[in-house]
Amino acid sequence: MVLHESGEDYLEAILVLRQQKGNVRSIDVAQHLGFSKPSVSRAVSILKSNGYLNMEKDGRLELTPQGESEAQRVYERHRFLSEWLVMLGVSPEVAAADACRIEHDISAETFECLKRHVRQYTQDNPS
Structure with a gap:
């Protein structure tokens, strides 16, 4: 389903x-x-x-268990995308709203690549 x-x-x-x-x-x-x-x-x-x-x-x-897995997947995307957008300079309110829209449409492949890129960037550029 x-x-x-x-x-x-x-x-x-x-x-x-x-x-x-x-x-x-x-x-x-x-x-x-x-x-x-x-x-x-x-x-x-x-x-x-x-x-x-x-x-x-x-x-x-x-x-x-199936519902928990799906909820965790969506929530991880939401949190990550919100934080990433804020890092780019987007206000927290707009970032949360945009993350809510993006989290449903982004492919698993793109999301994993984006996470990997952000992790690498933050390792190479510590605050």
């Missing part, structure tokens, strides 16, 4: 909220992303049916 950009955003939000709060419920995701509760409920249902998350009896959202 191909995970679409919105699904990646939901998984990333659940991961981030779990790191911040511990337990995550649909209402937390709705508030974090600025979406309606019905929209989040629909997305949660789709992500559950595709094996990316489970909803516990008490309403907590739990990422499956």
